[in-house]
Amino acid sequence: MEDLLKFAPRPTGMGEMFQVLRDGQPRTRADLAAITGQARSTIAARLDLLVSTGLIGPAGEASSTGGRPPATFAFRPSAKVVLAVEVGVTNVHLAVTDLSSTILAEAELPLAVADGPDVVMSKVAETGRKLMATADRSPEELASVGVGLPGPVEYATGRPINPPAMPSWDAVDIPQVLERLLKVPVLVDKDVNLMALGEHRTNWRTVRDMLFVNVATSIGSGIISDGELRRGAQGAAGDIGHIAVPTAKDVLCWCGNAGCLEAVASGNAIAAWLRARGLIANDTSDVVAxxxxxxxxxSRAVRQAGREIGSVLAACVSMLNPSLIVVGGVISDTSEHLIAGIRELVYQSSLPLATEHLRIVTSRNWSRVGVIGASAMAVEHVLSPRAIDALGP
Incomplete structure (x- = not known):
C-alpha cells in the first residue's frame, strides 16, 4: 500500500487520510505522517476525531525500536452497518452488512415488483428493521441503504427510467420513498451493475478490466474498467440484451426492435423455443428444471443461446479488452453448456491479441453478489472522502 502511495498525490484532508486506513492495516501516527506529509499535530487531531466517530480504533502497539512502543490505529468495519437490497421481479433479497460488506443477517422475500414501489419499499423497510435486530444492531447504527432494481436507473437521481419489468416504478423517486421510512441516505442502481460490483469486490478485486454478464429471464452486463464500475452517460452502459444478433433479424423483442440478443438467448427466449418443440417450458424456472x-x-438450446451471447460478447471484447468475463444468473449456475457456447464464439470471433489472456468463468456466488454490490455502493457513499470530511469541525 505504501509503495503505491509514494507515486500518488499525498492525502491532504481528513477524508483522504481516512482512505489510507481503509485497508485495515494498523498504522502509527508516524506512519500516517510519513504517508501524508502532514504534521504530527494535524495527524493527531484528525485521528482523535475519527476515533470519536468509531470508524477508527486502537489496534495495539507497533514494535518498539527503543522506548515506549507507539500505538497503532486501524479501520473498524463494525462501527456502522448498511442495508443492501436486491429487488427482483418476483422476490427481494435483503442483507445487513458491516462497512466491509460482510453479511451479518439476510432474508429473501416472495415479493412481486408488480405490487409497486410503495408496497415493496414499505416491506423492505420493515424487513430491514427486523434484520437489524437479528444482527443485534440499533437503528442509530444504520448508515445508508443500497438498492438494486431490475431495470434502467438514472444513477444521479435513483429514479427508474422506463423499466420494462416494472412500469409502475417509472420515474418514481425511490431514494425519497425509502429515506422517508429509514431516515438515512439511499443509493439506487440497476441490478446488474451491482452484481458486477459485488463480483469484483468479492472475488476479483485485483482485476482492473472485467465484464459481468447476467443470463436469466433477461440479459444484461456490468462493466468494470480501470477498477471502477462504469455506468455511461445515462446509466445505460452494459445493456447488451438489446444489441442486435444478425442471425435473428425476424425475431421480435418486447422493446419493439427485432433480433435483440434477449429475444433469442434469455431464459424466456429459450423457454419459447422449447415450447415450440412440444416441451413444457412456460418460463426460465421450467428451463432450469x-x-x-x-x-x-x-441442453442443446442452452448451448446455442451461449453461442448467440458469445457473438455479442466478442464485439465487446474487441471494444473494451477485458481480462475477465464472469457469467452469472440461474441458467449459467445450472448448466455448463451456456458458458461452453459463450467461450466457443468469443475465442473464435475475437482477435487473438484481445483473447490472449482472457478468462471466461462462471460466477462463484451469483445469488449473493447483487446484495454485496448494493452494500459496496452504500458503503462507498458513507466512507467517501467528502462524507468523512463532513464529520470534521
Missing amino acids: LIRSGDVTT
Whole structure:
C-alpha cells in the first residue's frame, strides 16, 4: 500500500487520510505522517476525531525500536452497518452488512415488483428493521441503504427510467420513498451493475478490466474498467440484451426492435423455443428444471443461446479488452453448456491479441453478489472522502 502511495498525490484532508486506513492495516501516527506529509499535530487531531466517530480504533502497539512502543490505529468495519437490497421481479433479497460488506443477517422475500414501489419499499423497510435486530444492531447504527432494481436507473437521481419489468416504478423517486421510512441516505442502481460490483469486490478485486454478464429471464452486463464500475452517460452502459444478433433479424423483442440478443438467448427466449418443440417450458424456472432433468434438447438450446451471447460478447471484447468475463444468473449456475457456447464464439470471433489472456468463468456466488454490490455502493457513499470530511469541525 505504501509503495503505491509514494507515486500518488499525498492525502491532504481528513477524508483522504481516512482512505489510507481503509485497508485495515494498523498504522502509527508516524506512519500516517510519513504517508501524508502532514504534521504530527494535524495527524493527531484528525485521528482523535475519527476515533470519536468509531470508524477508527486502537489496534495495539507497533514494535518498539527503543522506548515506549507507539500505538497503532486501524479501520473498524463494525462501527456502522448498511442495508443492501436486491429487488427482483418476483422476490427481494435483503442483507445487513458491516462497512466491509460482510453479511451479518439476510432474508429473501416472495415479493412481486408488480405490487409497486410503495408496497415493496414499505416491506423492505420493515424487513430491514427486523434484520437489524437479528444482527443485534440499533437503528442509530444504520448508515445508508443500497438498492438494486431490475431495470434502467438514472444513477444521479435513483429514479427508474422506463423499466420494462416494472412500469409502475417509472420515474418514481425511490431514494425519497425509502429515506422517508429509514431516515438515512439511499443509493439506487440497476441490478446488474451491482452484481458486477459485488463480483469484483468479492472475488476479483485485483482485476482492473472485467465484464459481468447476467443470463436469466433477461440479459444484461456490468462493466468494470480501470477498477471502477462504469455506468455511461445515462446509466445505460452494459445493456447488451438489446444489441442486435444478425442471425435473428425476424425475431421480435418486447422493446419493439427485432433480433435483440434477449429475444433469442434469455431464459424466456429459450423457454419459447422449447415450447415450440412440444416441451413444457412456460418460463426460465421450467428451463432450469429441464436442464436438471438431463433433457438433451434443452441442453442443446442452452448451448446455442451461449453461442448467440458469445457473438455479442466478442464485439465487446474487441471494444473494451477485458481480462475477465464472469457469467452469472440461474441458467449459467445450472448448466455448463451456456458458458461452453459463450467461450466457443468469443475465442473464435475475437482477435487473438484481445483473447490472449482472457478468462471466461462462471460466477462463484451469483445469488449473493447483487446484495454485496448494493452494500459496496452504500458503503462507498458513507466512507467517501467528502462524507468523512463532513464529520470534521
